[in-house]
Amino acid sequence: MRLGMPETDFPGVRNLEIFSDMDEENFQSLMRGSYVQNFPPQIDLITEGDPSDFLHIVLSGSVDLFASWSGRDSSLATVRPVATFILAATIKDAPYLMSARTLEKSRIALIPSQDVRAIFDRDSNFARAIVTELSQSYRRKVKAMKDLKLRTSLERLANYLLREQGRSGGDPSFDLPFGKARLASLLGMTPENLSRAFKNLQAYGVTAAGNRITINDQADLEDFARPSPLIDDDRI
Amino acid sequence: MRLGMPETDFPGVRNLEIFSDMDEENFQSLMRGSYVQNFPPQIDLITEGDPSDFLHIVLSGSVDLFASWSGRDSSLATVRPVATFILAATIKDAPYLMSARTLEKSRIALIPSQDVRAIFDRDSNFARAIVTELSQSYRRKVKAMKDLKLRTSLERLANYLLREQGRSGGDPSFDLPFGKARLASLLGMTPENLSRAFKNLQAYGVTAAGNRITINDQADLEDFARPSPLIDDDRI
DNA sequence: CGCAGACTTGAATCTCCTCAAGCTTGGTGG
DNA sequence: CCACCAAGCTTGAGGAGATTCAAGTCTGCG
Structure with a gap:
């Protein structure tokens, strides 16, 4: 479903931590090109190496992040509500490093990456939320690394x-x-x-x-x- | 050495990508509480679990990031000029997840974390630089994870x-x-x-x-x- | 020259993986 | 209602890769 104007159409999105403090006008700009979509289980959402056109936000359900190399593959993380994924690729306008697929029936918001970058520069509350989410993702990865190398x-x-x-x-x-x-x-x-x-x-x-x-x-x-x-x- | 006013005292710092686009006044505020210091090799800079009082920037030399658990330890990354470390801890005002020590004679800038957080909210160019650096760190960790799990x-x-x-x-x-x-x-x-x-x-x-x-x-x-x-x- | 630290080698052991077969479970159709 | 099937999980045997411990070698420095 394409997101329209009235806030009541997507209260669940507006109240997400990442959007909650941002300016209403900027939020509307972001939503103009955005979608919320329901996916069945086991659907491929993104493939590593592809350009990062959309920031994804898991609203319900769960998503598997995984990667392949030389015929092998490995799960790297699970994304549960409410969290973004491929935020770093969106920010850097760089290719995805991981692939993603739904684990169960999931509701996912798709926000054009270029809009995220544009609004980031205009709305400092949004910028702060982005950087907090990104820091959290980074620290989760460090913890996963320690788990893997020390245990x-x-x-x-x-x-x-x-x-x-x-x-x-x-x-x-x-x-x-x-x-x-x-x-x-x-x-x-x-x-x-x-x-x-x-x-x-x-x-x-x-x-x-x-x-x-x-x-x-x-x-x-x-x-x-x-x-x-x-x-x-x-x-x- | 405590950093003073004149820009000529630390041209190497002012020109770092992370500072280069920021407002001069904000840069001065940041520098007021900052230090640049030379360390010999094998010096412990930070210890995991400690509160993140300073953002660190490696200006020359190199730094080992490592972690311990249950009597074991493991190197997780090498930081080379010019890059920050423990940026995520600084942003979140959370404890360090990794320890750091110099590998060789190194020149390192120390910037009070609270100033970084304050200026982040005031200077959107600085915010953009921070978020770019953070994205890069995140993506490096993802690559390290893939290296470790797939090879x-x-x-x-x-x-x-x-x-x-x-x-x-x-x-x-x-x-x-x-x-x-x-x-x-x-x-x-x-x-x-x-x-x-x-x-x-x-x-x-x-x-x-x-x-x-x-x-x-x-x-x-x-x-x-x-x-x-x-x-x-x-x-x- | 001789020592200390860093690196290498060897042997035994352990952990983890691969391959193959068996088991369990849930769903389908007779 | 039950036989059957497929998918997911478990078990076993054998082997590859990694670790440990101990001894040996190399190197730079005093």
């Missing part, structure tokens, strides 16, 4: 489960948000190895029945995983 | 050598910019494994004599390494 695959899985538990409310039982093949790729291992890793975590009180995970002994798992705010805390 | 250690070394060759002017022979122990950590392997990797690259015409590397058969090495602009090109 074994078993430690990565243990800490992933603790983070996912926190995200889902903190109960001992929760569901994995996607299949184990993708989780394996995200954690930098093969599906077979992930399977064995789950088995190894049973020694620390972790039970996996299908996608349902139960952490039977929180202290025991945390003692093994040694989560650190400088790697695992999404808020800082 | 074997031998492929990472081969591509590293090709990049380093390009950076040093393109000649078949060039020097590694630091010791092999740190290179191993940067590439995500042990020093022993790096040693063996160099030996394996001899099959593709690579000779290593101390820190001096010679690529005897460019085409052969590139054929093995398969460098990709979306991972190895620093400019995009």
Whole structure:
């Protein structure tokens, strides 16, 4: 759906943190060329190497960012509402470095990159929001890098489960948000190895029945995983 | 040295891309609380977890960014002139995620983080420069992530050598910019494994004599390494 | 010359990957 | 209602790659 004038047409968009402080007129300019669209699961949204014509914002659902090289590919991140992706490519007017596909039914806003760059220069509140979002993305990547280089695959899985538990409310039982093949790729291992890793975590009180995970002994798992705010805390 | 008024005191700073388009008055405000300092090699500049009081800019020399967890540590990046580091922490007023130490004798500018944040809101040219630098940092991290997750250690070394060759002017022979122990950590392997990797690259015409590397058969090495602009090109 | 630090080599071990087969689950059609 | 199928996951065996520990070599500097 093409976005029109009245604010009431897209209240969910106007209230996003990235737009909330910006001038109404600038917001309208941004929206004039923008779309909000619903996508089914497993749809390719962008392909690495393509020019970055649109800034994407995930309003609902979730998106997988992945990359390929020499016949291999790997999941690099999951984008959940409400967050942008390929913001850096938009700002630099450079090609995408990652491909993106929907993981589930998702609602996504598409904003022309050239408009984002133009309004950035005119609206300092928008500029501030952009730079905050970009800083957050950067820090997430640094954390992912530390996770990958400093931990074994078993430690990565243990800490992933603790983070996912926190995200889902903190109960001992929760569901994995996607299949184990993708989780394996995200954690930098093969599906077979992930399977064995789950088995190894049973020694620390972790039970996996299908996608349902139960952490039977929180202290025991945390003692093994040694989560650190400088790697695992999404808020800082 | 504390930076004073006259522009002639620090022409090297004023002409940095990040400052070059900004208003003179704002530049002066920024410089009022800033320092430029020379450090010897192997000096700890910042420690992960500390509050981000100063934005750092490497004017000459080079700086190692690294991180620790559970008794292990790993090099995550090298900062060369002219570039900032810990920009994201400065913007978000959040703790450093990485530690930093000088690799060689280095000249570094220290700018109070709160001033950076304040001037960002007042000077849109400065804001644009900041956001460009931040985008570049983000994209570098994405490339590093792809390098790490999609390539074997031998492929990472081969591509590293090709990049380093390009950076040093393109000649078949060039020097590694630091010791092999740190290179191993940067590439995500042990020093022993790096040693063996160099030996394996001899099959593709690579000779290593101390820190001096010679690529005897460019085409052969590139054929093995398969460098990709979306991972190895620093400019995009 | 001799020492200290950096790098290399070797052997044993461990982790992770590949390939192949088996199992489980959910959906479909008889 | 159940047999069947396909997809996703698990298990096992074997092998490739990385790590560790220990010893040896090289190099620059005093």
